Amino acid sequence: MTQGIVSDPEVPAAVVAADERRAERTDRIVGLVQRQGALAVLIVVVLIATASFPNFRSFDNAGTILVAAAPPALIALGMTFVIITGGIDLSVGSLYVLGGVVSAYASKWGLLPAFLVPLAVCGLIGVVNGLLIAYTRMAPFIVTLAALLGARGLMRALSDEGSTTYLVTNDAFRSFGTGSFLGIGYPVWLVVVVFALGMVLLSRTRFGHAVYAVGGSEDAASLMGVAVRRTKVWVYVMSGLLAGLAGAINAAKLGSGVTVLGTGMELDAIAAVVIGGTLLTGGAGTIAGTIAGVLLLGVIQNMINQVGNVPSSYQQVISGAFLAVVVVAQTYLVKFRRVT
Amino acid sequence: MTTEAATAPRPALDLARVRAWLPKYGVYVAILVLVGYNVLFTPNFLTLSNLRIQLVQVAPIVIVALGMALVIGTEGIDLSVGSVMALAAALIPLYLGYGVVAAILMSLVAGVLVGLVNGTLVARVGLQPIVATLALFVGGRGLALVISNGQLKDVRNEDLIFLGSGNLFGIPMLVWIAALLVLVVAFVVRRTVFGRRLLAIGGNRPATELAGVPVKRVLITVYVVCSVLASIAGVLAVARIQSSDASAVGLLIELSAITAVVVGGTPLTGGKVRVLGTVAGALLMQLVVATMIKHNLQPSTTEMVQAVIILIAVYVARERKSR
Numbered sequence: 335m336t337q338g339i340v341s342d343p344e345v346p347a348a349v350v351a352a353d354e355r356r357a358e359r360t361d362r363i364v365g366l367v368q369r370q371g372a373l374a375v376l377i378v379v380v381l382i383a384t385a386s387f388p389n390f391r392s393f394d395n396a397g398t399i400l401v402a403a404a405p406p407a408l409i410a411l412g413m414t415f416v417i418i419t420g421g422i423d424l425s426v427g428s429l430y431v432l433g434g435v436v437s438a439y440a441s442k443w444g445l446l447p448a449f450l451v452p453l454a455v456c457g458l459i460g461v462v463n464g465l466l467i468a469y470t471r472m473a474p475f476i477v478t479l480a481a482l483l484g485a486r487g488l489m490r491a492l493s494d495e496g497s498t499t500y501l502v503t504n505d506a507f508r509s510f511g512t513g514s515f516l517g518i519g520y521p522v523w524l525v526v527v528v529f530a531l532g533m534v535l536l537s538r539t540r541f542g543h544a545v546y547a548v549g550g551s552e553d554a555a556s557l558m559g560v561a562v563r564r565t566k567v568w569v570y571v572m573s574g575l576l577a578g579l580a581g582a583i584n585a586a587k588l589g590s591g592v593t594v595l596g597t598g599m600e601l602d603a604i605a606a607v608v609i610g611g612t613l614l615t616g617g618a619g620t621i622a623g624t625i626a627g628v629l630l631l632g633v634i635q636n637m638i639n640q641v642g643n644v645p646s647s648y649q650q651v652i653s654g655a656f657l658a659v660v661v662v663a664q665t666y667l668v669k670f671r672r673v674t
Numbered sequence: 675m676t677t678e679a680a681t682a683p684r685p686a687l688d689l690a691r692v693r694a695w696l697p698k699y700g701v702y703v704a705i706l707v708l709v710g711y712n713v714l715f716t717p718n719f720l721t722l723s724n725l726r727i728q729l730v731q732v733a734p735i736v737i738v739a740l741g742m743a744l745v746i747g748t749e750g751i752d753l754s755v756g757s758v759m760a761l762a763a764a765l766i767p768l769y770l771g772y773g774v775v776a777a778i779l780m781s782l783v784a785g786v787l788v789g790l791v792n793g794t795l796v797a798r799v800g801l802q803p804i805v806a807t808l809a810l811f812v813g814g815r816g817l818a819l820v821i822s823n824g825q826l827k828d829v830r831n832e833d834l835i836f837l838g839s840g841n842l843f844g845i846p847m848l849v850w851i852a853a854l855l856v857l858v859v860a861f862v863v864r865r866t867v868f869g870r871r872l873l874a875i876g877g878n879r880p881a882t883e884l885a886g887v888p889v890k891r892v893l894i895t896v897y898v899v900c901s902v903l904a905s906i907a908g909v910l911a912v913a914r915i916q917s918s919d920a921s922a923v924g925l926l927i928e929l930s931a932i933t934a935v936v937v938g939g940t941p942l943t944g945g946k947v948r949v950l951g952t953v954a955g956a957l958l959m960q961l962v963v964a965t966m967i968k969h970n971l972q973p974s975t976t977e978m979v980q981a982v983i984i985l986i987a988v989y990v991a992r993e994r995k996s997r
Contacts, residue, residue, distance in 0.1 A: 422804070466985070473942045475751070475804075476988045479929060480981040487977030495972050601753070601808060614802045647819030654813020661805050662795070 371663070372610045372626035379633055387640040395636065397519060401587070403632040404521040405430065405580035407625065409599060410606040411532050412573030414624045417607055418536075419569050420549040420616025421474035425463060425481035426577040427599030429456045431592070432489040433581025438500035438591030439492070445506040448586070452578040459485055460574020464567030478570075482600070493591070500591045511586025521583045528576070533621045545569060549616030605653065606631055609660045630656075697939050697991035701954045704983075708961045716968045726846060730914070732960040733852040734759075734907040736953055738927055739934040740859045741900030743952045746935050747863075748876045748896055749944025750796060750803035755904040755931060757814025758788050759924025762908030764822040767829055767918050774833040778909050785905030788814065789898030797893035811928070818920035826919040829912055838913025848910055855903065860949040872896055876944025933959060933980070937987040959983070 389395055409426045416423045433452035440451035459481055466477045493499070502508050510520050536542040544565040547555035556562045585591050604614075610627030612619025631653060638649045712719040738755050745752045762781035769777040788810055795806035840847045863869040871892045874882040883889050904924070912918045938955030939948045959980060966976040 470989060472985070472988050475932075475942060476936055476984065479932065480984040482929070482981075483977045483984070484981035487974040487981065490974035490977070491972065495974060601811060604804075605808060605812060608805055608808075614805055647816040647824060650816025651813045651820060652816075654809045654811075654816060657805075657812060658795070658809035661801055661809070662799055665799055665801055 371667075372623055372630055372660070375660075376626045376630045376633065379630065379637075383633060383637050383640070387637065389640055397514070397517065397522075399629070399632050399636050400522045401519045402635075403628050404519075404525045405584050406599070406602060406606065406632070407525050407628045408528060408576045408580040408583070409573075409603040410610075410624050410628050411529060411621065412569075412576035413600075413603045413607050414610075414612055414619055414621055415532075415536070415545055415569040416474075416573050417604070417612050417614060418545050418549045418616055418619045419566060420552075421467065421566070421569065422478065422604070422614075423463065423570060423573045424475065424478040424600045425459065425485055426573060426603060427601075428482045428485035428489065429459060429574055429577035430581045430584070430599055432456060432459075432485045432492075433578035434585040434588075435489050435493055435500060435581075435591035436578075437582035437585040438502050441500075441502045441504040441507045441585070445504055445510070448502070448504060448507045449579070449582050452582045453575055456485075456574040456578025456581070457571055458574075460571040461567065463574065464570030467570060468563040468566040502585060502589045502591075507586050508589055511583065511589070521587065524583065528579070529621060529625065536621055541565065541568065546617060549618070551617075602631065605657050608664075609657060611664065613664075698951075700990055701938055701951060701958055701987065705954060705958050705961060708958070708965060712961075712965055712968070716965065719968065726849075728960055728964055729849045730846050732956050733846075733848040734911055734914075735927065735930050735934060735960070736852045736956045737855055737907040737910070738904050738924075739931040739938075739952050739956050740855055740949065741903035742928075742931040743935045743938075743940050743947050743949060744859065744863070744872060744896050745803070745900045746876075746932075746940055746942060747872055747944055747947035748893060749879075749942075750893075750896070751932065751942075752792065752807045752897065752900050753804060753928050754788060754792060754807040754810035754814055755900065755907075756924035756927045757811050757818065758785055758901050758904040759908035759911060759927060760815045760818035760920045761785075761788065761821070762905035763912045763918045763923040764818040764920040766834070766909060766912045767827040768821065770829065770831055770834075774831055777834075781905045781909050782902055785902040785908075786898055788905075789901030790894065792901065793894030793897035796897060797890040815920065822918065822920045824921065826917055828917045830916060834913045835916060838910060838916065848914065851906075851910065855906070856949065856953055863947050863949055868892065868895070873945055873947065876946070878945075930956075930959070933984055936991075937984060939987075939991050941991065955987075 409430060413423060413426065433456045436455050437448050437452040441448035443451075463474075463477055463481050466472055467474045502511075513520050515523060536545065544555070544560045544562075547558065547560045548562050548565050552562055581591075606627035607619070607624050608614060608627070609630060610620070610623030610625070612623060634652055634656065635649050638652070718724060738759070742752055742755065761784045765780045765784055766777045769780045792803075792807050792810060795801045795809075796803050799806075837847050837851075842850055863872070871882070871887045871889075874885070874887060875889055875892060879889060907927075908923060911923050934956035935952050936942065936955070937958060938951030938953070940946060940952060962979060962983060963976050966979065
């Protein structure tokens, strides 16, 4: 990361080496704070919550937080990939709702269709997003904004303008949403598996390297032989698939495809990813950070619920303030890193 | 006029010329086509009351989109405009006891403060505009709900109601205000040093900095102007509905405003602002919705059509070479 040290004949090699070591050390510490800052704050917040709310400690409450965080976590996972390539996906909130409606509708055909149909529909919209962004040089912001509108329109068309709510009639699907294994809800297990896969994909595969490379510098990546366009298409497909899966989980949990939720979900996901230390400029970010970001927002919400008669509007204020503090701190850390 | 132009060979349909022409004037052509269609096939389209309804509905979007266009001209974006509208709306009933002027002034002050926060985060801290304004998008509406206690409050004040539903020379006040703001912003962009600097920043910020332009100050001012315009829209929304509802005012307007700007031919990459194009973009989207409603098409269809229009507009106007 440090590129400031140039071989200068006036400076002895030993001094350069010492400088380099010191710079490297600071770099590592700053990098660690930037990457794991959200995790540190999460631990602090959880400790505070545990100390101040007796109910927070309970196993049930932890389960509640995790189950509630499952759909946003999936959406944020897809968003992490997209943002690391330097893009953005505004359509996920709509795809989440669409996925839920489609899943509830398809649940009458069985457990498998309840999962596969929303994946197919939302994945397909992801394909369209990806192709348009990768091959026409249109801004991801605009393409996915159009997809936001389009997916919402499709959802309304399927639900008779929002007036029909499809109930989940399939018992197996229903019990997936409400049941638990070892005291932890099935949705949480699914999310754990998907995140593990995501981590392996991002840090251990060629696709993962390509994602970082595209976000770092598209031109350089393409010179290195990275299939820039194909990588871009895939991250939007993943984002769409994960939003659809999140919708399906929510439908299983609620027992119906709810048509009114999901506005602003894309921005919550972006907030979680950013709090987790992923830079919106692309090229850097971790999935562990995103988990911390999602849980942090979830815990804040849970704490506000614990306080009781505090209106939910305070949650928005706190989340907003929190986001501002975190991103400002992050920016200074990055600047600090460049200077040293 | 020039001889070169006269002697140059003119193919029947020069694709390059169409390509250069379409992004600039396509939105006007689309409006003309839609208006023509409506005049011919939609009963009661060409009535004064219908035109008035359409213009009153589009006025707040135009006002917010003007500010958005300026921000986008600097290669920025402002997601917080809807929250600013909610804040402005929440403050009106709170200060109406001290008079209309005081109430409106407080709303505008809120706009200035939000703009200062956004602008400082973007210009001085160096945050990406989308992140900087995301914080107030999330927190601003919450703050508005805290201020208003989450309650819908009726606002019955003669002067405010006149602003919202009064007429001057037979034209709604809202339309006068929006038109005036359009003229002011167009003038600022085209004829003032501030306008030139704003465009220069969007075009090439490092070069502008080297040229001695106070880039940070100009950027902060742009975000303040955008927020103030949004708070004006918030005040007018309260005036029109005669009630203040912080949870509903300005909801998702950032998307409508960005759409209007982009459909109007302003590139997201900055350096260019089409003020009249922005107005046209807002009018076009309004016309689409109105046309579909008149023909009994469902909102779902309207949304899908809007999505397609956005894509076409941006595809036509997209940058031909990579940045």
